[in-house]
Amino acid sequence: MTQHKTTFGGVDILRFLAAVMVMFYHYGFWVWAFPGGISARATGGIPPHPEMAFVGSGWVGVQIFFVISGFVIAFSAEKSTPLRFFEARVKRLAPAVWVCAPITAVVLLYLGLSWPTDAVVRLVRTGLFVPFEPWVDSVYWTLGIEIAFYTIVWTLLRLGRFDLMETVAVVIGLVSTLFWCLYYPLDLSNLAETRWLQLTLVHHGAFFALGVLLWLMRFKAVTPVRLGFSALFLLGGALQIMSSVDVHAIKVEAAMPYATPIVIFLAAIALMAWSLRLDLSWSGWRRIGLMTYPLYLIHDVVGAAMIGAMMRAGVPYLLSIAVAGATMIAASWLVAIEAEPRIRLLLDHTVFRYRLKAA
Numbered sequence: 436m437t438q439h440k441t442t443f444g445g446v447d448i449l450r451f452l453a454a455v456m457v458m459f460y461h462y463g464f465w466v467w468a469f470p471g472g473i474s475a476r477a478t479g480g481i482p483p484h485p486e487m488a489f490v491g492s493g494w495v496g497v498q499i500f501f502v503i504s505g506f507v508i509a510f511s512a513e514k515s516t517p518l519r520f521f522e523a524r525v526k527r528l529a530p531a532v533w534v535c536a537p538i539t540a541v542v543l544l545y546l547g548l549s550w551p552t553d554a555v556v557r558l559v560r561t562g563l564f565v566p567f568e569p570w571v572d573s574v575y576w577t578l579g580i581e582i583a584f585y586t587i588v589w590t591l592l593r594l595g596r597f598d599l600m601e602t603v604a605v606v607i608g609l610v611s612t613l614f615w616c617l618y619y620p621l622d623l624s625n626l627a628e629t630r631w632l633q634l635t636l637v638h639h640g641a642f643f644a645l646g647v648l649l650w651l652m653r654f655k656a657v658t659p660v661r662l663g664f665s666a667l668f669l670l671g672g673a674l675q676i677m678s679s680v681d682v683h684a685i686k687v688e689a690a691m692p693y694a695t696p697i698v699i700f701l702a703a704i705a706l707m708a709w710s711l712r713l714d715l716s717w718s719g720w721r722r723i724g725l726m727t728y729p730l731y732l733i734h735d736v737v738g739a740a741m742i743g744a745m746m747r748a749g750v751p752y753l754l755s756i757a758v759a760g761a762t763m764i765a766a767s768w769l770v771a772i773e774a775e776p777r778i779r780l781l782l783d784h785t786v787f788r789y790r791l792k793a794a
Contacts, residue, residue, distance in 0.1 A: 443720075447727075448724075453497075453499040454731045457731060457734075458734045460490050461474050463490040463756055464493070466481050466739050466742065473548070473735070474738075475739070477548065477743060478746070481743065484752060494696070498679075498700055499700060499704075501646070502642045502707070504646060513597060517593040520585075520588065526782055528581075530779055530782075532562060535729055535732040535733040535770065539736045540557060554571070556569070564582060566579030566582070567630060572732070574734075583635065587607070588600070604644040604647035608641045608644025608664065608667070608671065609667075610637060610640060611640030614638070618678060619674075624678075624681065627678050627681065641675065645668040645704070673697050673700070676697050729771055741759040745758060
């Protein structure tokens with residue numbers, strides 16, 4: 436099977452499950468464990484539900500996203516040009532943001548969590564992909580990190596040196612892993628959420644590098660060196676996850692387990708590697724994968740507001756979570772299937788009109 440004809444049904448499934456994990460983490464844990472968070476305030480206040488603490492590690496779905504991005508972006512960029520790669524990234528990132536961010540801004544205004552001037556500022560910053568807060572929702576923090584990785588890949592394409600992708604990925608992974616290996620011995624906890632370290636991939640570079648190595652081992656060759664670097668970057672990723680556990684524990688003022696998110700992460704990567712050897716070519720998997728991005732963007736504030744409204748109406752908490760989750764999945768499907776293609780078509784006839792002229 437040649438690379439350009441290959442589909443990744445397993446990766447699409449895993450990506451969707453990671454988004455669902457993040458969603459139920461917010462709905463089942465974060466909305467009551469961290470009252471100061473935007474999703475908790477969107478609910479109007481929910482009493483503690485300690486029995487739901489088992490979903491408290493669902494945030495690790497974000498780290499899984501980063502590994503998948505490393506794999507998918509390396510795969511898609513190899514046969515691309517700088518211009519085509521840039522166009523593809525814009526058409527993948529922008530439409531969902533331009534649909535989901537205004538919906539979130541309207542909900543913030545309706546709930547009184549923002550005012551018109553503030554909402555407009557947040558919406559503009561979000562729509563323009565400004566990598567620093569404020570945004571309409573805290574979930575947008577990951578986009579700047581993704582774009583930082585895309586920029587590195589685009590630069591290699593622009594220089595005509597995509598052949599250096601493996602070397603660059605290994606360097607990024609080594610820097611990130613070294614940082615996390617020094618994190619606890621040097622007590623660097625004050626740097627745990629430093630934005631510039633995130634945007635330079637010092638925090639999350641090990642995840643992207645691991646994804647690139649998975650691409651290389653799937654389509655090029657499995658070598659002892661690649662396996663060794665993969666194991667090293669898994670270690671770096673595990674240490675980053677431990678630091679995230681510490682940050683979460685401080686925010687919720689309660690102890691949180693290290694083992695659970697690390698095991699989930701390692702299991703997800705093992706499943707991803709295994710799925711790459713399967714022929715999961717059903718087109719439906721691709722549609723499910725496309726739903727992941729809008730689901731991640733829209734679920735937090737909008738879904739939390741739904742849960743709060745239902746609970747005030749007397750709907751039980753668990754049922755509220757189920758209804759809100761199903762509604763957000765349906766909304767993400769509409770965004771992916773109906774709204775995003777129309778915005779991409781609009782971009783084709785405006786920003787990327789040169790492609791139509793060339794054709």
